[in-house]
Amino acid sequence: MRPLVARIDSAALGHNLMVAKRLAGRARLLAVIKANAYGHGLLRAAQALRAADGFAVLTLDEAIQLRAQGYSHPIVLLEGFFHADEIPEIARRRLQPVIHRADQVDALARARVECKIDCFLKLDSGMHRLGLQPKAMLDALARLKTLPHIGHITLMSHFARADEGGEYLLPQLDLFRRATAGLSQPISLANSAALMRHPESLGDWVRPGIMLYGASPFASETGEALGLLPAMRLESEIIAIQPVRKGEGVGYGHLFTAPRDMQVGIVACGYADGYPRHAQTGAPVLVEGRLTRTLGRVSMDMLHVDLSDLGHAHVGSPVTLWGDGCPVEAVATAAGTISYELLTAITARVRIEET
Numbered sequence: 001m002r003p004l005v006a007r008i009d010s011a012a013l014g015h016n017l018m019v020a021k022r023l024a025g026r027a028r029l030l031a032v033i034k035a036n037a038y039g040h041g042l043l044r045a046a047q048a049l050r051a052a053d054g055f056a057v058l059t060l061d062e063a064i065q066l067r068a069q070g071y072s073h074p075i076v077l078l079e080g081f082f083h084a085d086e087i088p089e090i091a092r093r094r095l096q097p098v099i100h101r102a103d104q105v106d107a108l109a110r111a112r113v114e115c116k117i118d119c120f121l122k123l124d125s126g127m128h129r130l131g132l133q134p135k136a137m138l139d140a141l142a143r144l145k146t147l148p149h150i151g152h153i154t155l156m157s158h159f160a161r162a163d164e165g166g167e168y169l170l171p172q173l174d175l176f177r178r179a180t181a182g183l184s185q186p187i188s189l190a191n192s193a194a195l196m197r198h199p200e201s202l203g204d205w206v207r208p209g210i211m212l213y214g215a216s217p218f219a220s221e222t223g224e225a226l227g228l229l230p231a232m233r234l235e236s237e238i239i240a241i242q243p244v245r246k247g248e249g250v251g252y253g254h255l256f257t258a259p260r261d262m263q264v265g266i267v268a269c270g271y272a273d274g275y276p277r278h279a280q281t282g283a284p285v286l287v288e289g290r291l292t293r294t295l296g297r298v299s300m301d302m303l304h305v306d307l308s309d310l311g312h313a314h315v316g317s318p319v320t321l322w323g324d325g326c327p328v329e330a331v332a333t334a335a336g337t338i339s340y341e342l343l344t345a346i347t348a349r350v351r352i353e354e355t
Contacts, residue, residue, distance in 0.1 A: 032209035233323025251296030
């Protein structure tokens, strides 16, 4: 069996949820488990995060899987519905779609369902991705309140720069407050970054995502520094060792040239497994628990690591590509990306085990 495995620590997920709940105070918490729970497994994460007040997913299929497993939590569909013919199933499954376009309100008005639908109504406060402009949002709210099959309505928005400081978040928060002044509906605003740094944005529902998996929403800090535990440890082994002489190149394109005679380890992990191809020489990696670096270009199924100062390394030596001692944020930084991308990019051929 190929030695590459992603080990998921359910206890770490539970720990991170408790951190989020403490920060949330009286606000209820929607655990964001879209994208296969950021690569950790939808149902596995739901079980570990079952103490959340609700779940947020992207697709109807994800929500149906949760209901089929007996989860009675509120489940929010973050992109709402894509076609009107999904509405009866949403009502039957007691799901809560996010309404972010006027034609979705039209579709709800035409729908014939037997039970009420709770929903979230989204304002575009500056992200300019999904959401209605203030007047259109108020018009949609007024119309939704007239529909007998619409139940509770929660007002929401999404911050574009919550990880960068209050001077960027406050304009969006102010716009939201002005647009919703005098309204009595509950609100949902805070993502992981806002939950951790901006208590003024908590509202009635918070929506943490990345922090639940032990990674930081902030570029300059690791999850560990924030009191979080990494929930995924991507592990493999050395499957070959190659002697490389001074001046010889390593890997496709010879992007790395040996500055001296050295030993190079070959690790069973590549970009077809989700490891970033754009991570070139210098991405951190642990071999036998000691920190070293990747060398050259990542291949489809393998990558090279520097064994120069690891004389004890051998074929079969354990390798940690990210996890305890090798933060996923550090790997992401070396690859010029973010931890979200690395975690969600794990491919189906990677074996997943729960610890």
